[in-house]
Amino acid sequence: MIKALLQAFASDRRGTIATFTALVMPIVVGGFALGAEASYWYFTERKLQNSADVAAYAAAAQLRMSKNRTDLNNVALAAAVSTGYNTSFGTITTTWPATTGTYAGDTNAVEITVREDIPRLFTSLFSKGDVPIAGRAVAKIAKGNPACILSLDQRASGAVTITGSADVTLEGCNVHANSTSNNAVDVSGSAKVSTPCISSVGEVSATSGLTMSKCKAPIEYADVADDPFANLPAPSTNIPCEPQTVFGGGASSTYTISGGRYCGGLSIRRTVTMNPGVYIVDGGTFELTSTAKLSGSQVMIYLTNGARVKFAGTADVQLSAPTSGIYKGILVFVDRTDPEVTHIFNGNSASAFNGAIYAPSGHVQIAGTSSVGGGCTQVVANTIDITGSAGLGNNCLALGYNEITNEQLVQLVE
Structure with missing residues (x-):
């Protein structure tokens, strides 16, 4: 009889699915739970990597202003928290x-590691202890393109002003202002500016006419850029005056x-060729009239005693600075002790000023339709105003001239 009962039970198919489901369901549920927990780990890893990236970028940006470790730590922590980093278990x-990494020891590089110890859920059945998940990033202050416009004044509003109907193309070179003003660089009106980047110690005020090829936004609160020609000696003026x-x-x-x-000045009204050398304009005005045609290479012009x-x-100007010697790359040098006066550089569409216009005590105004695209024109002055069409190039190395560089751009490098 027992045998008959066993045979009857074995041949009965009722409840098979329910039995099979009961046996398999724990495995299925466990698989889902394990997958969900692994997905949460992956999500946390991506979150922490994003936190590390943002924190590294913020810390490197702070490094431009302050090399204080406490400041870097505070800025990095605030940036990480803003992206979801949990300080309670991280x-x-x-x-x-x-x-560590490629930039180990680089004083311009900040390394950030963000870690959270995630409590186990389903996997606690198989292993003990929290799951450590981390993100790592390195951000670096990198040298951007050379600057071809640099304002030295540290307080002026509109230290670099590009306004009116100005149409400015800066070929491979940046704009920088040392001013702390909230409009240290001012691009206004219908002005159009094309440049890799604009930066300032203060803030940048710009209309939609500004386009940048290397920066998504102007770099504000940047480091002060040193005067690249601060140690340049002035030429001796203890020589007789020229008769004409x-x-x-x-x-x-x-x-x-x-x-x-x-x-008393230098007035060019017709066609003049300058031989190589140093030209000292002692007082008065270095003037080019509308009928002037001036050319010269290996030339340095020094303005002193209030000369402007x-x-x-409509003047036709073709001037190039020395390519060697103490005044290499310097086309115009204004006496540092002179009072602030305005120096107006105009010219026709064919005019070229190859070299640096250095007026640490003066205001430089670039107007007219001068264009030197592809050459090397640098303007380093107390304040700078561009109101006309100007194409300033920065192919300085090819000409043996000085490059004006400053470390401004923040880049995620690891």
Whole structure:
């Protein structure tokens, strides 16, 4: 009878699915639970990597302003928390300079590690202890493109002003202002500016006319850029005055002049060729009238005793700075002790100023339709104003000139 009962039970198919489900369901539920927990680990890993990236970028940006470790730590922590990092079961480590990876020992690199110890859920059945998950990032202050416009004034509003109908193309070079003003760089009106980046110690005020190829937004609260020519010695002015300072006459008049001291100004009204050398304009105005045609290479012009520049908009100017020697790359040098005056550089569409216009005590105004695209024109002045169409290039190395660089850009490098 027992045998018959066993045979009857074995042949009965009722409840098979329920029995099979009861046996398999724990495995299925466990699989779902394990998958969900693994997905949560992956999500946390991505969150922490994002936190590390943001914290590293913020810390490197702070490094531009302050090399205080406490400041770097505070900024990094605040940035990480803003992205979801949980301080209750996590740790964040700010290391400056970076100690691991490609940029170990680099004083311009900040390394951030963000870690959270995640309590186990389903996997606690198989293993003990929290799950450590971390994200790591390194951000670096990198050298951007060379600057071709640098304002040295540390307080002026609109230290670099590009306004009106100005149409400015800066080829491979940046704009920087040392001013702490809330509009240290001011791009306004219908002005158009194309440049890799604009930066300032203060803030940048710009209309939609500003386009940048390397920066998504202007770099604000940047480091002060050092005067690249601060140690440049002034030439001696203890030489006799030249007998002739005005070069005019009929339309066909041409002159060739040499370096020397031109007292009371230098007036170019017709065709003048400058021989290589140092030209000292002692007082008065270095003037180019509308009929002027001026050319010269290996030339450095020094303005002293309140001398100023005034070039007419239709003047034809072709000037290049020395490519060697103490004044290599310097086209115009204004006496540091002079009072602030305005130096006006105009020219026609073919004009070229290859070299640096250095006026640490002056205000430089670039107007007219001058264009030197592809060459090397740098403007380093107390304040700078561009109101006309200007194409300033920065192919300085090819000409043997100085490069004005400053470490401004923050980049995530690891």
